[in-house]
Amino acid sequence: MSGGLHGKVLEVLGGEIAAGVHAPGSVLRIEQLEERFGISRSVAREVVRTLASIRLVLGRKRVGIVVRPREEWNSFDPMLIRWRLAADRSAELKTLAELRTAVEPVAAAAAADRAKDDHAARLVALAERMVATSRAGDLAAFMDADVEFHRLILTASGNEMFAQLHEVVEELLRWRAGHGLMPVHPRPVAVRLHCEIAECIRAGDRVRAEWAMRELVAEALEGTLEGLES
Amino acid sequence: MSGGLHGKVLEVLGGEIAAGVHAPGSVLRIEQLEERFGISRSVAREVVRTLASIRLVLGRKRVGIVVRPREEWNSFDPMLIRWRLAADRSAELKTLAELRTAVEPVAAAAAADRAKDDHAARLVALAERMVATSRAGDLAAFMDADVEFHRLILTASGNEMFAQLHEVVEELLRWRAGHGLMPVHPRPVAVRLHCEIAECIRAGDRVRAEWAMRELVAEALEGTLEGLES
């Protein structure tokens, strides 16, 4: 991922495959990669191994490195998500927004059941901070609080898979803000819902927490889809 | 994954890490792996690269291969899911069941919007088959139809991430059946819900499809959690 030859080459080649430069079924050859990137066999092979673990490619003897069909790719891999955001931002954002719609309400319900007291307290505090920053028109601070709010719910859900999606939610939130599609003052209804969710989780009311979150993400999805028209 | 030295070693080492044999923060060394498994440097390094791509480990110069904390692991990776099912089946099943609860209702709604006619028709046919096999007491055939039913909805949702979860759902369905916790005849209410879902998707009624699916997965989650007591 970070510096190092492996990371650089991986980034380029993975990005290309994710972008569809190499059609599914087409084959790459290790030697070809060595020449193209001026790298040694070891690095080329390790890059291929990494791509194989994301299920983007499959090495077959006497054939080469074949690009697998998209539906077999491991779409949850963070690297692949990055590459696809770069390649076709709107399609990937749509997919991610829909996933968020599915997960966050259930995560909120779980958090209402399982959140520790200090987590719940922190949630309430964050909701209050959102009220304050919203009134003050401090959008940057509002966004930070929003991101942290959702991250906290996902981790407090006690479900590791939910927790892992906090990066996805953050990406969605920040993208939407960065597109000026959010009004100068966040919508009051959204702020109110955040407060309600925090309160329900603190009170252990899983049903209402889930409902409020469902309302919130429904609105957010709508907004995101509208934003994708441009 | 399959045969080959790489796959074998990966399976063992990955399984160990997932099972907690190597505590987070502990370090492995490439040379150590070479000796232990009687493999060459290349294979050892490629195994480590694969584990690194699942975010189980992180190679650091002058230190070694350090095991990352659980919350950083890529819990959606199919390999890791397998390893965790093997290591702590009930915990992982609980996590997966909860994920399913979140995703399938939204997938059903999306399918109601986007399913092609032939997919919808196939869904209705599968629901009918479930009625028939249920009446006949043919549990194996019922299970196959059930698995295919959910797989079809997830792929028809048009969301690649949802589609990818069909293996998870299949695992859950088959596990529950294989535990005799399912009555000899599937619960009539469940069969009815499958029919309703298929019909709603065919009719393009996203709201009712989502609701019916929510009922279905809620019941399934309850059943799974009960089954996990034993």
Place this chain on the structure above:
DNA sequence: CTAAGCAATAAGTATGACTTTTGGCCCTTC
């Protein structure tokens, strides 16, 4: 006691040789 520099260590990279699998070709056979 701090900061600069040095040395040992382990991953990372490079290279070349050897092994194994497998897809295609050819040749036989019915």
Place this chain on the structure above:
DNA sequence: GAAGGGCCAAAAGTCATACTTATTGCTTAG
């Protein structure tokens, strides 16, 4: 001429070794 078996070459897979680079912890000088 279609079907089957066996040979060959190509490409991944594996191995062994040498060399490079970054980093940590120690040592030394200020």
